[in-house]
Amino acid sequence: MAKADIHLVDETDEIARQFRSVMRRLAGGVSIITAGRDDEITGMTVTSLTSLSAAPPRLLVSINRQASSFALIERHRLFGVNILGSDQQVLAARFSNRRLKGSQRFDGTTWFTGSSGVPLLGKALATVECQAEEIIERYSHGIIVGRLLSMELSHRLSGLIYWNDQYIQIDHDTDLDRLAEVSIPLAHVR
Secondary structure, three states: OOOOOOOOOOOHHHHHHHHHHHHOOOOEEOEEEEEEEOOEEEEEEEOOEEEEEEOOEEEEEEEEOOOHHHHHHHHHOEEEEEEOOOOOHHHHHHOOOOOOOHHHHHOOOOEEEOOOOOEEEOOOOEEEEEEEEEEEEEOOEEEEEEEEEEEEEOOOOEEEEEEOOEEEEEEOOOOOOOOOOOOEEEEEOO
């Protein structure tokens, strides 16, 4: 094994910088978390989404408590999950652009309002509406346990991954003429 090129030091900023470098080595699927209702909507790009349980269906997402999305999720106790496909890198960049605020992030994108009232993105590989069942505040972030309310799955087989500070596209060879790109409703979870 090669000698590590990172050595911990006492300065907190340096440890945080080095920790971010370490975590960039972990590839993560790219999703956009959407929140809010009516005119007060926002969203953010995340790689911190994971399943918690299939029975009952629950997921976890970790969000910085300073993010505008966190405040809206905390207030309304609802959020959307939009899993991005390989062709949605521009959308991922748009929702992580700090210069764009709130509903500005949705300008020029295809989106719709889910049955719970949260905004959901069109053409995502999958969309999920969640109720925030529990919010666990730790350090700079909130760990949100989402109870699935509804979900839709696209027929497309592709993915967008974030690894080592860059987006990586994963495409599966499929016959797109045979598989329509129309979303099919999977279920409404009770």
